[in-house]
Amino acid sequence: MLKRWLRNTAFTLLGLASLVGLYVAVACALVFWPANGAKPAGDAPADVQAWVLSNGVHTDYVFPVRSATIDWLQVFPLKDFKAPPPDAEYIAIGWGDREFYLNTPTWGDLTVSRAFGALSGGNRSLLHVSYLRRGQLGRGAFELPLSQARYAQLVGHVRASLPPGPAQAIAGAHYDSQDAFYEAEGAYNLFETCNTWIGRGLRQAGVTVSRWTPFDFTVTWHLQPARP
Incomplete structure (x- = not known):
């Protein structure tokens, strides 16, 4: 037996x-x-300087707060944040599992059950949004030069991840004074991770990126690290 x-x-x-x-x-x-590996001759110029920001596990988009395409302050108003920097130039936006986001502010808070719950799916998702100064990009930033058309595609990808109507902030949910969480569409699971969400947007925008991006390095592999 x-x-x-x-x-x-x-x-x-x-x-x-x-x-x-x-x-x-x-x-x-x-x-x-990779998808979009063949760059056509005379490719559109880089009108918008954006970044992908990685902490070694999770990736976020980093966009200018204001541009000809969008003013993110109109989507994610400062009233939803405790004390965002008044001179913030950029906004970082990531997608992930609701329970994981809200209950794991540091890696020390990670538990096996929480990780398994996220990977098994079933939980709702959130967007995590932070307003940043340029100096806060630092290590882990990868350059993402975009034409206006490609940037518009990425903006559309982010906005499609929000429920209809104004963005709905989660009251009292913050990691620090310059971030906030918002209700989002979709559910996190083993095959739909924070990084696959980033990668899908990049593919839609015509950026060279792996065809499947469950890990941070699969997002950043074809991007150039930001210059100090």
């Missing part, structure tokens, strides 16, 4: 390890077969 249990457990663990290995292998392989 014990022998059979040990054998079944071993096969289960081996099967799980194989699935994890396949997941990672596919993600890595697709980095070398």
